Amino acid sequence: MVDSHCHIADEAFADDFDAVVARSRAAGITRVMCILSSDAENEFARVPVVQAAWPEVCYATAVHPHRAGAYAGRIADVQRVVRAAATRANAVALGEMGLEYHYDKAPRDVQHEVFAAQIALAVELGLPIAIHTREATEDTHAILREAGQGRVRGVMHCFTGTQAEATRALDLGFYLSIPGIVTFPKAGALRDVVRTLPEDRLLVETDAPYLAPVPFRGKRNEPAFLTQTVAAIAELRGVTAVAMGERLRLNFDAFLGARRVDTPAKAVV
Ligand SMILES: [Zn+2]
Numbered sequence: 001m002v003d004s005h006c007h008i009a010d011e012a013f014a015d016d017f018d019a020v021v022a023r024s025r026a027a028g029i030t031r032v033m034c035i036l037s038s039d040a041e042n043e044f045a046r047v048p049v050v051q052a053a054w055p056e057v058c059y060a061t062a063v064h065p066h067r068a069g070a071y072a073g074r075i076a077d078v079q080r081v082v083r084a085a086a087t088r089a090n091a092v093a094l095g096e097m098g099l100e101y102h103y104d105k106a107p108r109d110v111q112h113e114v115f116a117a118q119i120a121l122a123v124e125l126g127l128p129i130a131i132h133t134r135e136a137t138e139d140t141h142a143i144l145r146e147a148g149q150g151r152v153r154g155v156m157h158c159f160t161g162t163q164a165e166a167t168r169a170l171d172l173g174f175y176l177s178i179p180g181i182v183t184f185p186k187a188g189a190l191r192d193v194v195r196t197l198p199e200d201r202l203l204v205e206t207d208a209p210y211l212a213p214v215p216f217r218g219k220r221n222e223p224a225f226l227t228q229t230v231a232a233i234a235e236l237r238g239v240t241a242v243a244m245g246e247r248l249r250l251n252f253d254a255f256l257g258a259r260r261v262d263t264p265a266k267a268v269v
């Protein structure tokens, strides 16, 4: 099984990372994509530890919309910062990037510019992107259209949207990565959407340390807990968890495309 999006270089894992890796391996998690904030030195400082303990980890990096405000008036720096971070992490994707209108931690016009600059960089580098979009579907698609010019590939991370939103993302050729939220009692609408998704566009993620699935809800999330989410989705779709896990592996490889790596990509930090 592949955890397509988590933050295991977060300080939340500083004290017991070896145990986290051991539990993940025991649970059958073979690969994870670790998201790094391009301008968070504390996360990059932990990459050697992550890499030593778990060589199968691959990396994605970008400026998160929460942190976009730092680039107000100096948008040109975004590409420089992300490009350097992507080289340093030997990134297989750029992410997470996008628009966050729920918390609105950065002015929306700045979020737009930071997002657009990173999409353009992804197109230039030929890397897929991982999008964080919350309460911002229309603007996300408008910016994708303009900055991506139909050439950007990617995944909607933490997808909890409607059927119509799923269709829009699928029409762009995007993957949808389903989080542990799908196990929450009130997520009936999301479960209905997940039943209908094409099997070759589905990814699953923990977003650890956030969003732990039932029965770990409220606790620190970790990649091992992906099994709960995969089991829930497998049941919804009437397949075995083993078949689901194999499908996720194939889909993740397809998501990586040309950057597919049979031997782990090594960060150079
Ligand atoms: Zn996110």
Ligand SMILES: [Zn+2]
Residues within 6 Å of the ligand: 005, 006, 007, 035, 096, 207
């Ligand atoms: Zn995330």
